[in-house]
Amino acid sequence: MFDKILPYLLSGISVGGQYALIAVGYTMVYGILRLINFAHGDIFTAAGFFMVYLCTALPVQISIPLVIILTVLLGFTVERIAYKPLRSAPRMSVMISAIGVSYLLQNLMWYVTGGLAKQYPTIPWISNSITIGTATTKVVTLITPLLTILLVIALVTIIQKTKIGMAMRAVSKDFETAQLMGIKIDSVISTTFIIGSLLAAVGSVLYFSNYTSVTPTVGAMPGLKAFVAAVFGGIGSIPGAVIGAFIIGICENIIKALGYTTFSDAFTFALLIVILLFKPTGLFGEKTSEKV
Numbered sequence: 001m002f003d004k005i006l007p008y009l010l011s012g013i014s015v016g017g018q019y020a021l022i023a024v025g026y027t028m029v030y031g032i033l034r035l036i037n038f039a040h041g042d043i044f045t046a047a048g049f050f051m052v053y054l055c056t057a058l059p060v061q062i063s064i065p066l067v068i069i070l071t072v073l074l075g076f077t078v079e080r081i082a083y084k085p086l087r088s089a090p091r092m093s094v095m096i097s098a099i100g101v102s103y104l105l106q107n108l109m110w111y112v113t114g115g116l117a118k119q120y121p122t123i124p125w126i127s128n129s130i131t132i133g134t135a136t137t138k139v140v141t142l143i144t145p146l147l148t149i150l151l152v153i154a155l156v157t158i159i160q161k162t163k164i165g166m167a168m169r170a171v172s173k174d175f176e177t178a179q180l181m182g183i184k185i186d187s188v189i190s191t192t193f194i195i196g197s198l199l200a201a202v203g204s205v206l207y208f209s210n211y212t213s214v215t216p217t218v219g220a221m222p223g224l225k226a227f228v229a230a231v232f233g234g235i236g237s238i239p240g241a242v243i244g245a246f247i248i249g250i251c252e253n254i255i256k257a258l259g260y261t262t263f264s265d266a267f268t269f270a271l272l273i274v275i276l277l278f279k280p281t282g283l284f285g286e287k288t289s290e291k292v
Contacts, residue, residue, distance in 0.1 A: 007135040008257035009250065014141040014210065016249025017148035021203030022226035023233070023241040024152065025196030031172040031236040032192050034091065038098040039078055041223020042105035043197055047071040047204035048120060048214040049109060055121040064123075068201040075197025079190055087185075109216035117215045120208040127209050140209040145246075147206070151199060152242050159238070164191055172236065221265065225252075228272045234285025244283065 022044055029037045050070045054063040082101045086094045126140040159165035167188045170178040179185050207222065208214060226241075229248050233240025248271070252264040275282060 005254065005257045006133055007137060008253040010132065010135055010137050010141050012250035012253030013246065014137075014144040014206075014249070015253065016246035017144035018203045018207045018210075019222060019226045019229050019249055020148050020242040020245035021151065021199045021206070022222060023229040023245045024155065024199050024238055026227050027230040027233075027235050027238060027241040028168075028192050028196050030230070032168060032175075032189060033083070033094075035083070035094050035098065036227065037193075037196070038095075038223075039082075039101040039105055040196065040200060041219040041226070042102050042109075043071060043075050043078070043219075044200040044204050044207075044223060045109065045214070045216065045219030046074055046105060047201040048208045048218070049113065049118065051205065051208065052118045052120060052214055060121060060123055063121075064205060067205065068198060071201035071204070072194050072197045075193045075200070076190060079193040084186065084189075106216050113216060115216065117213045120212040120214050123205070123209050126206075138210060140206055144206045147202070148242070151202065152238065155195065155199075156238060164188065168192060225268050228268050230282075231272060232275050232282055234282030237282070237284040240282055240284030 022040065025040050026037060029035055029040075047067055047070075050067045051063055054066055058066070078101055082097050083094060086097055123140075126138070126143055128139050129136055130139050130142065132142075159168055164187075167178070167183045168191070170181070170183055171185060171188050175185070178188075211218075225248055226245060229245035230241040231244075232248065233242070233244030235241075248268055251271075252267055255261070255264045255267055279285075
């Protein structure tokens, strides 16, 4: 039985790491702006297309850093154009803007690619196959959880130990007071989007090394599952988002191993309903009280 489940377990840990890198972007933006950045999944998809087109002209070793830079620039541009002008607008206006940006990016990708699926380039070494026990998998499956944990540790260290990290924590606690204390809100928010986009770019490289077909809407489902992971772990909590992502990744692959592949996606959203009913703040979310 274990021999049958092992490949799915490895895949679940790997997919969980990829969800985690996307979920951290959601949870950081929400922690500071109280905004669900619906365009985050599309930024993840755009990173996949950047890689596809850059690899037609450049070696992979040069393309990967360029993909990260371009994705960061895209995230930064989205924040400046779509969210910054609405800083003092009602929250509903910002949410509508986020949905609009998501559809705009999707349609731009449809226009540029003609809606055709593109084959993701093979990345040397991490796309190689490896045998563990009775399971044959790709090297990227083993690298993903390790790299995810290292990146999250680095991120938590930045947030806890650096000046910009202190500013992020201050803004997430009390936006208005932080502004009055002289913290440059725009810089903090831009940095948050930059970090989130960087992690999405890394997650994109890992994800598409496993699932090699890139389409304009391919980021929608990983994006939604990463959002569920962020809510499950406690939106605003980085460790919570990571743990939630790994739990979802492992559970949905165990469901596939048991022969219920049709229900693997449904499980994720059923879990969201259960969490919202019984623990709306998530596993590690803090209870908040509205100030009157």
